[in-house]
Amino acid sequence: MYYSAVIVSSFVVLTTATYLPTEECPILGPTFPSNFDITNASAFQDAVSSFPSLVEELFSSGVIDPNTSTFIADVFSTHSNGSIYTYIHRSPALDEALTAGTLDDRTVFRIGSVSKMMTVYSLLVQTGGLEVFNDPVTKWLPELVGNRGGALEKIVWEDVTVGALASQMGGTGSFPFESFCLDAPDQQCTDAEYFASLRDHKRPVFAPFHTSLYSDNGFGILGRVLERMTGMKYNDAIQHVLGGQLNLGSFTSFAPGGDGLNAFKLPGNGTVSSWGMDPQTQAPYVFSPLSHMHYLTSSSSGGVYTSTADLRTIGLSILNSRLLSPADTREWMKPRAHTSTLVFSNGAPWEIYRLALPVTPNSSRTRISDLYTKLGGNNGYTTVFALSPDHGIGYSILIGGPSASTDRFPLRDLVGETFITAAEHAGVEHGAKSIAGTYVSQNSSGTNLTFTVDADRPGLGLQHLYFEGVESRASLIQIGLEDEIPQENLTVRLYPMGLRSPGPSNSTFGPRTEYLAFRAAPQITPINPRTSSEGGVGMFDNSCFVTWSSVDFNVPDEFVLEFLAGRVQRVYNPLAQIWMSRV
Incomplete structure (x- = not known):
C-alpha cells in the first residue's frame, strides 16, 4: 500500500522495549534522496513547531538550568544552502558576556575540540585529498625519528601516521606536560x-x-604538521586554507577584539572562562582549586574561535564537497575505528553516532543512519557540530556559561532526535508524493513497474515488475535462483546509490532534469530474525548479509529515476534498455 503523506510529530524517543530494526535489512545509506526542500514537509514543520516546547521541558525538568547557559542552535540544509531553523536562548544572568548586546549567528564563541575537525579539514584541503593520511608523521616532523627498539618506553613515531593521529589511533595520549615547560615563564614551549x-x-x-x-x-x-605543510603558523594556516576560501567572517585561534566585536566573552579567570587563553604551540597550566585538575588545550586541538554562521558555511562546504572532491568527501565521512558500543564509531576525527531512526512516522521499526559529529569544550564554552550525509542537513550548537559542559549533551540529543528524525520522515513524505506510482513502457507491451512507500518498511518498495507481461521481480535474485522463488515469498526494496547526473533544462528558465541511480535489494520471506542485540536470536545477522551481498549479479536491479522539478517522470532500466513513464 502507499504510505499516507500526512505526517504527525516526528520527534520520538527510542527505547529497546518498543522499537526494533526493520524486518528487511536496508543497504547502509540514505533510503530516500535528499534532492528536495524539507522545509515544505509537514514532518519538518511539526519539528519546528514542537522544538521550543521541548527545550522548555529540559528547563522545567531541571536537565538544563536556563539561568546558567546561553546557547544558539542552527540547522542547515544543502538544498537551501543555508539555515533552515535557528533557536536562541539568552540567559539574562549572562548578558554581560555579550559584547554587542545581541546574540545572533555572527556572535563568536570558543568551539573547543571542534577545532580538531578544522585541523584535519585544513590538512586535507591543503594536500588535495586523503593520501596524506598514509604519511608517517616523521615525514613532516623528522625531529621525532629515533625511538625504534624501546616500544614499551617510547613512541615509535615512524609507525604513527597522519591518519592514525586524525582518527585517535596513534597511541599518543595526552600532552607530555610533566616532562617539560614546568618552569617556563610564559608557561609555553x-x-x-x-x-x-x-x-x-x-x-x-x-x-x-x-x-x-x-x-x-x-x-x-x-x-x-599543518604548519610544516603551509610554511605558516597555525592561525595563519587555517585562515588561509579554510577562512580565505570560504570567506569566513570570524575564524581564528586568537581571541578576537576591537571595536564592534560581537562575541560571547565570558568574564572570569581560567577556572570559569577560557576566553583569551590561546597557546599556539602548547598548553598553559591553569590550576583549578575546585577540581584539582590542570586545564589543557592547544590551538590545533581546541583553540579556535568562530560563529554559528561560519560553522554553517564550513558544514555546507563539506556536505557540498566544495573544497574536496565528492569521492574524497565520501571517504573522509566513513568510520576508521569502532568502539566497544554498537552505536558509536570513530572517524578522522568524526565522532559517529549510529542512530536508530523510525523508518516511517509513528513506526516501531527502525533503520541505522550515521550522524557525523564533533563535540568541543573549553572552560565556560561547549560546541556541537553534526552532519548527516543521509539527509543533506547538519546542525551546530554554541553554548556558553557555567553549565556549558553538561548542557551540550541533552541539547545535542534534542536537536538530533528532533531534526534528523524529521528529515528522515520528510524523505518518506517526498517519496510518497514524488516517486511512488506506476510507470509503463510506451514501446514494450506489458512492461511496467510499481513503486510504493510503505509503513514500517525502509526505502522504495517494488510491488510489481513486468517485462512483456511476465512478473520479473524474481529475476533480481542471483542467476540460478530465480526459478526457485515464488513471487509471494519475495520482497524487494530500492535504495539510492549516491550516483546522480544533471540533465538539460526544458527551457532557458525552466527546471532541470536530474537522474538518480537506485539499486534493488531482494530478500526472501520469511526473513530470518535479526540478532539478539536487535530483539532477535543469536549473535550473527544473516539477513543483512543477504542484502549487502545481493546487488549487481548481472540482473536488472538498476533503476535510473528521472526527476523534473523534484518529481519522478520516467524510470530507465539499463540492463533491459527500457524507459517507463509515469501513468
Missing part, C-alpha cells in the same frame, strides 16, 4: 622543546592502530 619531549619522554598509551582513545596531544602534533 618552543616547537623544539615540544618535539624533544615527545621523542624522549612521552610513553605510548597503546600500539598504533590497536584501538582508538581520545588524544589532544595527537592534534597538537597535527597542528605542527
Whole structure:
C-alpha cells in the first residue's frame, strides 16, 4: 500500500522495549534522496513547531538550568544552502558576556575540540585529498625519528601516521606536560622543546592502530604538521586554507577584539572562562582549586574561535564537497575505528553516532543512519557540530556559561532526535508524493513497474515488475535462483546509490532534469530474525548479509529515476534498455 503523506510529530524517543530494526535489512545509506526542500514537509514543520516546547521541558525538568547557559542552535540544509531553523536562548544572568548586546549567528564563541575537525579539514584541503593520511608523521616532523627498539618506553613515531593521529589511533595520549615547560615563564614551549619531549619522554598509551582513545596531544602534533605543510603558523594556516576560501567572517585561534566585536566573552579567570587563553604551540597550566585538575588545550586541538554562521558555511562546504572532491568527501565521512558500543564509531576525527531512526512516522521499526559529529569544550564554552550525509542537513550548537559542559549533551540529543528524525520522515513524505506510482513502457507491451512507500518498511518498495507481461521481480535474485522463488515469498526494496547526473533544462528558465541511480535489494520471506542485540536470536545477522551481498549479479536491479522539478517522470532500466513513464 502507499504510505499516507500526512505526517504527525516526528520527534520520538527510542527505547529497546518498543522499537526494533526493520524486518528487511536496508543497504547502509540514505533510503530516500535528499534532492528536495524539507522545509515544505509537514514532518519538518511539526519539528519546528514542537522544538521550543521541548527545550522548555529540559528547563522545567531541571536537565538544563536556563539561568546558567546561553546557547544558539542552527540547522542547515544543502538544498537551501543555508539555515533552515535557528533557536536562541539568552540567559539574562549572562548578558554581560555579550559584547554587542545581541546574540545572533555572527556572535563568536570558543568551539573547543571542534577545532580538531578544522585541523584535519585544513590538512586535507591543503594536500588535495586523503593520501596524506598514509604519511608517517616523521615525514613532516623528522625531529621525532629515533625511538625504534624501546616500544614499551617510547613512541615509535615512524609507525604513527597522519591518519592514525586524525582518527585517535596513534597511541599518543595526552600532552607530555610533566616532562617539560614546568618552569617556563610564559608557561609555553618552543616547537623544539615540544618535539624533544615527545621523542624522549612521552610513553605510548597503546600500539598504533590497536584501538582508538581520545588524544589532544595527537592534534597538537597535527597542528605542527599543518604548519610544516603551509610554511605558516597555525592561525595563519587555517585562515588561509579554510577562512580565505570560504570567506569566513570570524575564524581564528586568537581571541578576537576591537571595536564592534560581537562575541560571547565570558568574564572570569581560567577556572570559569577560557576566553583569551590561546597557546599556539602548547598548553598553559591553569590550576583549578575546585577540581584539582590542570586545564589543557592547544590551538590545533581546541583553540579556535568562530560563529554559528561560519560553522554553517564550513558544514555546507563539506556536505557540498566544495573544497574536496565528492569521492574524497565520501571517504573522509566513513568510520576508521569502532568502539566497544554498537552505536558509536570513530572517524578522522568524526565522532559517529549510529542512530536508530523510525523508518516511517509513528513506526516501531527502525533503520541505522550515521550522524557525523564533533563535540568541543573549553572552560565556560561547549560546541556541537553534526552532519548527516543521509539527509543533506547538519546542525551546530554554541553554548556558553557555567553549565556549558553538561548542557551540550541533552541539547545535542534534542536537536538530533528532533531534526534528523524529521528529515528522515520528510524523505518518506517526498517519496510518497514524488516517486511512488506506476510507470509503463510506451514501446514494450506489458512492461511496467510499481513503486510504493510503505509503513514500517525502509526505502522504495517494488510491488510489481513486468517485462512483456511476465512478473520479473524474481529475476533480481542471483542467476540460478530465480526459478526457485515464488513471487509471494519475495520482497524487494530500492535504495539510492549516491550516483546522480544533471540533465538539460526544458527551457532557458525552466527546471532541470536530474537522474538518480537506485539499486534493488531482494530478500526472501520469511526473513530470518535479526540478532539478539536487535530483539532477535543469536549473535550473527544473516539477513543483512543477504542484502549487502545481493546487488549487481548481472540482473536488472538498476533503476535510473528521472526527476523534473523534484518529481519522478520516467524510470530507465539499463540492463533491459527500457524507459517507463509515469501513468
